[in-house]
Amino acid sequence: MSGLAGWFVDLLSRIKELETWTGDFALPSAVWLAGFFNPQSFLTAIMQSMARKNEWPLDKMTLQCDVTKKNREDFSSPPREGAYVHGLYMEGARWDTQVQTSLDSMFR
Secondary structure, eight states: OOHHHHHHHHHHHHHHHHHHHHHHTSOOSSEEGGGSSOHHHHHHHHHHHHHHHHTOOGGGOOOOOOOOSOOGGGOSSOOSSSOOEEOOOOSSEEEETTTTEEEEOOOO
16 A cells, blocks of 8 residues: 555554553553554663663664564563564564574565
8 A cells, every 4th residue: 555545544543552652651562563653762762761760871772573482462560671562564574483584575
């Protein structure tokens, strides 16, 4: 889907995601990272929260990502640290579930 229709469907999905946040006033069990208007700010907030909690300098923080085989419905609550994210995709690469690593994309 492209053009105005695709843009509108995306906008409605973003609104639904934001309504979930504002309705519960809590971090959802899994976050649609691509649904944020500024995903980098969310990731920075996650690192900032951990830095404050552990009294670490923010400029020394790094982001660690672990890929799971779970779907967003499998998470009933957010993790104690960080966030579960869903809805990500790769361009120019693919994820190999057997070896749990990214590989070059397959030729068409």
